[in-house]
Structure formats: structure tokens, C-alpha cells
Amino acid sequence: MNIHDTLSGDTLPLRDGPVRIYLCGVTVYDDTHIGHARTIVVFDVLRRFLAESGRSVTLIQNFTDIDDKIIDRAAAEGADPLQLAERYIARYHEDFDRLHVKRADAYPRATAYMGHIISITASLIESGHAYVVDSGVYYSVESFPRYGRLSGKDTGEMMTGVRIEPQEDKLSPLDFALWKRAQKGPLWDSPWGPGRPGWHIECSAMSLSCLGEDFEIHGGGRDLIFPHHENEIAQSEGHTGGRQARVWMHTGMVTISGQKMSKSLGNIKSTRALLDRWGPNVLRLFCLSGHYSKPIDYSAELLAESLTLWRRLEACRYTLEQAAGGEGGGAAREWAERFDAAMAADLNTHEAIVAMTEMAKSVGEMAAGGRLGTGEAAAILSELDRMMGIMGLRVARPPPGAAIDGRVAERRQMRLAGRYAEADAVREELRGDSVELLDYSGRTIWVCREQIPGEDAPDQA
């Protein structure tokens, strides 16, 4: 598989062997929003695809659980910062379990890596990449000649536009904190006095400690390219002398009417609220509808389109499951190969979804024409399930004991006898269990529909 690398600007083939992935997760000071969800779903699909292709994958996703934003938020609520972080981590897992995101192999937290953070900081001081002043320890950007390569920035030009904050004692405005001395708030002891780590250092410590050097993929949202990932490279590579990661993979932003979501515009869509409204499958299809590297514009139309698509996939899957008789003609492998080729080409989920929709269309065609044979259906079903598994899509199942087949058979007798009112009553009754009946010529397929509240008022996205 090939993946685009932000650092080199090239699309690089993945090396053979186990794949180590580090994904920059979230700072847990609030609930996650659809932008976080998009990035996390993309990496979830990436690791599922690789695993499905027979690769051994290790996915590490961090929680930054100590940070000024957490402290500020806690102060505003009169809560303890570490407990607040704990609460949002719990809510994170609730939300993403619901979104069908497979749990990462580990979720390291900054607060659990203080020893590593301190030892890397000490090593950077020793090697001349960092220095100690009154307010803490800073990384010296000029000590790392490659600084700016990831984000395409020139340190000389950065100096001209920089804002000098008052009371700053760092040597250059470009330098950034590795350790912040502090008197209050959650504090950890260090050789430089009590305090807290700076923002970027925890990811250097956790990636090195969980995955080592030169791991395959380091990912996150585009907005992390600068300064977060740029600084991580400076720290990690200044410390080890080697390469931190081989491919830097960045996901595009989710925008609303073309604008990035922001607190000040009040247009943030929380993952939780959207899950309540659209359910996991529609939300995932939405997140995967465009290429991961480009922005997705959040809109009622796009959500409605994802919903329509999901309804078709549901019907397709149940149709395949209940196929019977007939001579089949179709090529399950053809769609599967197209799907795989799209995914292998820099994770082109849009193309992959197209392959799925064309497959669904073809299945509908065969089913309507009575040409869907059991053998063919089974072959297509197994491919569809594989694709849905990679995309993290799951159809709803009817309540146990619904006795659907029996009711469908009874309704068939009613229809044959021309007792349409009774037949329609059965259809209505089953609808109460979210089961919809599709009458093809000669036979009836039942589909268990996922309950999606947003379907009734799609405009209020």
C-alpha cells in the first residue's frame, strides 16, 4: 500500500513487515467533535485494512491528560484537573465504542510518562538542544537545522513575524517549552523544579517508548503539522539522532460552510450529539466520503447522502443473506479487487465506497430480476462483509424472537388470497420492529433497518 507523506511530499510504499502507527489523539478537556471523529475513523479504517491484508499492526493513540486547557477548564468548573481528564477519557471511550472504532493497542497518557519526559528533556539539555532558564526548560530551535522541514517553514522568516510575549525569558521566540516550572496545579518533581511538561514532549516520549524509532506511520490532523509535529520531530530526532517516523500522514479538517469549526463561531458538532442523531454507520460513511487528506464540508446534504447510501447497503446485505435459487452471474472478486486497489492507493475510501455501491446496485439488479443464485450471493456476501468490516459498518439485527420468517410466510398467503389489508397490517407490524419488507417478483426479503432519528428531520443537521 502507498501513503502520502507530508514530510517528503511523496507518496511512499509501506515497508514490509509489522506496521507501527502512532496517532496523535486528543487533549481531554472536553467532548470530542466530528473533526476528531473523522481523523480517528480514518486511522481505524487504515489499521483494519492493513490487518485484513495480513499485516501485523500496532496502533498507539495517546491521550494528553495534562495541559493548560485542562487546568483552565477544571478551574472554571471547580473540578480537579486530573479527574476532569479522567472523566473525558471515559466519555471518549463511550463515544468511540459506539462509533465502531476498534480500540487502539494502547492509549498512553502523558501523566504516566513523566519519567520518560524528564529523561528525554535531560538528554536534550546535555546534548545542547535545550537549555534551562527561570521559567523552565526550552528547546533551542536553532540547534536543530532541519527545523521547519515538515511544515515548509523558514526559521529566518518566522523570526520576522513573531510576537514577543512579555516576561518571556527564552532565548529565541521560536523556542518552545519542554518543562514549565509552576507552583500550583498538578505538579511533578523534576531536576529543574516542580512543574509540568510542555505540550509536544509527551508525544515524543510516548511514541519512542511505545513504538521505538523510525516507526512506519505518524498521524494526526493537518492542524498538528505546525507546531506540534514539527516540534516532535525536533525533540525526538534531536534526542535519538535517528528518524522518528517514516511517513507523516495528515487528515483534512471538517469544515462547516467552508469554515473550520471553532468555539468562537459556536459551530462545533460533538461526536456524541451526531451519534445520537445519525448513528455510527452514517457518521462513518460521512467521514469516509472524501479523501482523508482533504477537507470535508459538514452539511445536511452530505449527511443525507450518507444515509441514503447506508440504507442501500443494509438492503443489499439482507438481500444477499436471504438469496435463494436462480442461476447466478456476477463477479464478487471484481468489486473486491477494485475496493482493495482503491484502499491501497493512499487510502482512497471514496473510490472504495464507489465499489461497494456498484456492488449493491448490481445485487439489487440481480435480485429484482430473480437472477441472484445462492452460491453467487454467498460469494458476494462474504466480500461485502469483508468490506464492511474494514469500513467498520454493521447492520442492525432484529430483536430476538421476532419470528420474522413466519410472519413473512403468513403474509405471502394473505397476498395470494388477495387479502391485502391484512398483508399490509403485517408489514406495518414488522415495521414496529424496524423490519422492512421488500417484495421482489415472486419473493420477499426482509431488512432490519437501523433506527436513525435524524432521518425524520434531515435538514436540522
Added chain:
RNA sequence: GGUGAGGUGGCAGAACGGUUAUGCGUGAGCCUGCAGAGCUUAUUCAAGAGGGUUCGACUCCCUUCCUCACCUCCA
């Protein structure tokens, strides 16, 4: 101002130096007891603008305009 991404049909959104992308929406028709699903067909020269290379460009090169993001915290 700097850096990066991008401008494709009513909307969403890919690929590709030459053949209808695809989906959604909309119109008409078919199928159906009804509904759904499905089918047929239409939605005219789709490519921000202007040059260039080429037998041929949406696809390569140049110029220009525009949008968004990052440059302060951000997935």
C-alpha cells in the same frame, strides 16, 4: 506577508494525456395490489480564467484570479 492544500456538471466527489467516472438530486417512463427495492432514459460543449507543450489536456508547463487551512490553542 510566508507556507501548504484546493478550485471538476444542480450538489457531493474520483481517476486518467485520448474511451459515459460514480453517487445524490430532479424530470419522464417501466415494474409493483400498494409501499419499498430495482430497471430504462434525460439533466445539452463539467472542468476558475488566460496562454503554452502535444496529433490530442480536466489531466503536463507558465501566468493570473479565487477559496480554505496553518503561521497563537486546535483532530
